[in-house]
Amino acid sequence: MTKAQLDEVDLEILAALSARADLTNKALAQQLGLAESTCAHRVRSLRDRGIIRDTRVRLDAAALGYPLEAIIKVRLANHTGEKVNALFDALVATPQVLQVFHVAGVDDFLVHVAVRDAVALRDIVLEHITVHPVVRGTETQLVFELRDGRGVLG
Amino acid sequence: MTKAQLDEVDLEILAALSARADLTNKALAQQLGLAESTCAHRVRSLRDRGIIRDTRVRLDAAALGYPLEAIIKVRLANHTGEKVNALFDALVATPQVLQVFHVAGVDDFLVHVAVRDAVALRDIVLEHITVHPVVRGTETQLVFELRDGRGVLG
DNA sequence: TATGAAAGAGTGGGGCT
DNA sequence: AGCCCCACTCTTTCATA
Secondary structure, eight states: OOOOOOOHHHHHHHHHHHHTTOOOHHHHHHTOOOEEEEEEEHHHHHHHHHEEEEEEEEEEETTTTOOOOEEEEEEEEEOOOOHHHHHHHHHEEEEEEEEEEEEEEEOOOOEEEEEHHHHHHIIIIIIIISSSEEEEEEEEEEEEEEEEOOOOOO | OOOOEEEEOHHHHHHHHOTTTOOHHHHHHHHTTTHHHHHHHHHHHHHTTTEEEEEEEOOTTTTTTEEEEEHHHEESSOHHHHHHHOOOOOOOOSEEEEEEEEEEEEEEEEEEESSSSSHHHHHHHIIIIIISSEEEEEEEEEEEEEEOOOOOOO
16 A cells, blocks of 8 residues: 655645646646745656656546436346456446446445447446346436545645 | 637647646657647647647546446436536535536436445435435446546547 | 746737638 | 747746745
8 A cells, every 4th residue: 555655735735736637737836835846856756756647637528428327237147356347347348437436235336337329228227238248237226427536625 | 619620730739738738848859740839828728718728637546435426316206497507516516426417318417426335325325315306216236347448539 | 946047839819811 | 710920828847944
C-alpha cells in the first residue's frame, strides 16, 4: 500500500486540479504562492507517485449520439475466480461500456453503458452479457441523471 | 438535442484525446497530419460545442487514505419530484461521494463512495442517507474493483 | 527542498490560399 | 475550411542557496 506522504501544499494542489484540471502550471503556482518550478516539481511528484493517476477528457455521450444511459446489474450462477475474471474482461471490452464495477453483495457486476436507443441496450444485454453461461440473470436500470460528488477530498 | 455534426477528423481527435487527455496540441496535430492551428481550432470547437465537456484528473483514492469503495443503493418511500431532487442535492454534497446515479427501476439512487474504513461507510449511510425521511432503505455493496470500459467511441 | 532566470517548447492569431 | 508564420506564453532545466 502506498503510504502517501502528503503535506498541505500537496493537498492544495490536488484540490485545485480537481476543480480545474486544465489549469496551467503557471496559474497554479500563482494561486498557491509557489515558484513555477517548485509547483511543477510537486505536480510531477504527485503523478510519479500515482496519487494523480491520469488526466481524462469527459465527452458528452448524448451529443455523440448515445443519449441513453443505463446500469445493468449482473448476477452470476457460480463464482469461480477464473470465470469471474474472464467475464470482467469481456464486460470491459464491450462497446458502449463506460465503467464496470465488480462488487460484493447481491449483484456481482454493475455495468454502466451509454447507448443509442433501447434496441441497442437490449442488444448489449442479450449479445454481450447473458450469452455468458456464468451469468444467471441481469436487471437493467435506466439512468435519469448522473452527477459527480465532492470527491475524495470533499 | 444537440445534433452533433462530426466528421472523421473530429472523431479521430476525440479518440486520441480519450486515450491521452494530456496530449499537446502539437503532438495531436502531428498524429493526425493537420496543421497545429487547424487542430487547435478543431479542439476548441469541440469544447465550445460541449462535445468535450471538460478535462478531469483522476486521483488514487486509496493512496489518499480512502481505500474502501462501495455502492450504496437507495430506495425511496415515495417519489414526489421535489423531495427526490432535494435528496439528490444532498447526496451529491455529501463528503466522500464520488458519483450519484439517479436511476429508474428497483432502486432510486446509486451512490458511489470512497471511505477510510467500514466505520466511515456506516457513518455515511446512517448520518447522510437514512436520516432523510423519504429514504425507505439502503443496501450497500462493496466495490472490489472498478474498471473503465471502452467508452462511447468504442 | 525551494528558488529565479534563461533556454527550449508549445500556443494561437492574422493574413493568405 | 485549412495552412504557414510569428509573436507570445508556458514549461523545464540548471546553478544556487
